[in-house]
Amino acid sequence: MGLRYQETLTLPFDMVDVKQELKIPGFLAYCLALSGRQSDLLGRGDKEIFEQYGLVWVVTDYEVDITRLPRYQETVTIETEAISYNKFFCYRTFHIYDEAGELLIKILAYFVLIDFETRKVSPVPEELIAPYQSERVKKVARAPKYDTLEEALEQEREVRYFDIDLNGHVNNSKYLEWMYESLEYEFLITHRPTYFQLKYIKEVAPEALVTTKVVVENGVSQHEIWSNGQLNAQGMIKWGSRDDSKQ
Amino acid sequence: MGLRYQETLTLPFDMVDVKQELKIPGFLAYCLALSGRQSDLLGRGDKEIFEQYGLVWVVTDYEVDITRLPRYQETVTIETEAISYNKFFCYRTFHIYDEAGELLIKILAYFVLIDFETRKVSPVPEELIAPYQSERVKKVARAPKYDTLEEALEQEREVRYFDIDLNGHVNNSKYLEWMYESLEYEFLITHRPTYFQLKYIKEVAPEALVTTKVVVENGVSQHEIWSNGQLNAQGMIKWGSRDDSKQ
Structure with missing residues (x-):
């Protein structure tokens, strides 16, 4: 078990969509910034680890379970924990709870450290990770296929x-925004995500021309992002019909 | 003078651009949400005024002076004040200060109240506006041309x-994001805005096809947003070269 860090958030209008529900793509960035605030408190801010180690954090995968998307002006608690790590990977969770303490969203994020100069994955330095009190594990968690x-x-x-x-x-x-927007507007306003997974393979440069690919079948959308003949990211989203919902 | 309301903000990475400077378009939405929190405290939240009066706030114009854009992880104070109103218009300022108390950005926003049913501009009800302690003025401030x-x-x-x-x-x-992005990437990374003004004329519907028009001359870009043969918004941005800057 790692040190936990939490903040509350009352959803402003610019964090919700036309359905008045949390915009998930931007929220992923919000959560990363929040975990950055935990790192700052522990003396392991991005600036420190870059200056001391020449390393930068990179997310490689996400797995996200959604029971319910919080709504406009709803107050949620976001709790994050760097749960474990092995030679190369660090695993962090974000749990989003409503005011009654019900779990709304669970995010599992896979991180690696990249050497800024060589762009290669670096082993995780023990003294860098120590303040998070994460568990060291031998096993490499298998990222979704x-x-x-x-x-x-x-x-x-x-x-x-x-x-x-x-x-x-x-x-x-x-990338997640692009995956969403490769679907029809009509589909998006009549469905909500219940689960998604993302894999980041290669960064996309400024001014690139991107191709989104999508296949929708049995309530599941599968996605690829390509640019310059290179696969940049993959995703899969499970959708529920909004009509089935009790909300 | 109206009641003032302020918050501090430390800029997270998702609020800055590739130059590590505040992304102004999204920040306009952030400021509106912040003024919404003042309204909530005064018992005049969007929900209350919709339920009690059937009215909704709409921004018609912005005028924005930028001395310096705050940077990644910089802490700023945002102070807002509903300064004055007349029969139809309400005027609100946002002042953004750095930690030394220097004024970085000044935003003047023009608001009207729209009757949700008829979509017509409504006179400002005295009892709705009273808690803000704004000054009632006869004169209608002339919005930029x-x-x-x-x-x-x-x-x-x-x-x-x-x-x-x-x-x-x-x-x-x-709209402001679209105006920015009608300019070249190379121009945007080598310039910074020193002033801009925006006028909202007609809303743009989901799934619309939008045409952006731009003319750049003498360090000034002029913009129009069109859809379905209708002018939706106008803008003008004054730019300074980043090389001229002392930062």
Whole structure:
């Protein structure tokens, strides 16, 4: 068990969609910034680890279970914990609870440390990770698998200025936004996600032309993001019909 | 002088751009949510005024002076004040200060109240506005003027799912994002805004096809947003070269 860190958040209008429900893609970035505040408190902010080790954190995978999406002006508690790590991977959870203490969303994020100069994955330095009190494990958690997409619907889109983050590449949260937006508006307003998983394979550069691929079957959408002949990210989202919901 | 309300904010990575500077378009939405928190405290939240009066707030114009854009992890104070109102318009300022108390950004926003049913502008009810202690003025502040664009560069873009807010139309902050993104990436990373003004004319619906028009001349960009043969918004941005800056 690692040290836990939590904050509360009352959802403002700019964090919800047309259904008045949490916008999940931007929320992934919000959660990363929140875990950054835990790291700052522990003396392990991004700036410190870059200056002391020449390393930067990179998310490789997400697995997310959604029982219910919180709504406009609802107050939630976000609790994060760096639960465990092995030679190369660190595993962090985010649990989002409503005011009654019910678990709404559970996020599992896989992180690696990259050497900024060589761009290679670095072993996790013990003294870097120590303050989080995470458990050291031998086993490498198996990241979710993805099918190869066949007969996918393809759409092109240009990378825009505000897609680029301070690392000079497309922000992680944009890939999920693109996956959502490769689906029809009508589908999106009549469905809600119950589970999704994402894999980041290669960063996307400014001004790139991106191809989104999507296959929807049996309430599941499978996604790929391509640019310059390279697979950049994969995703899978399970959807429930909003009509089935009691809300 | 109206009642003032302030919050501090330490800029997380998802609120800054590739230059590590505040992303202004999303920040406009952030400021509106902040003024909403003042209204909630005064018993005049959006929900209350909708339920009691059938009215909704709409921003018609912005005028924004930028001395310096705050940077990643910088802590700023945002102070807002509903300064004055007349029969139809309410005027609100947002002042953004750095930790030394220097004024970085000044935002003047023009608001009207719309009758939700008739979609017509409503006179401002005295008892609705009273808690803000704004000054009642006779004079209508003159909103900035705009040139008609000639020989503009035109680009088309599709409205996307996450462009739509809980009011069912494109969020105000997206128009400024579109204006920025009608400029070249190279221009945006080598310039910074020193002033801009925006006028909202007509809302943009989901799934619309939008045309952005832009003319750049002498360090000033002029913008129009069109959809379905209708002018939706106008904007003007003054730019300074980043090389001229002392930062």
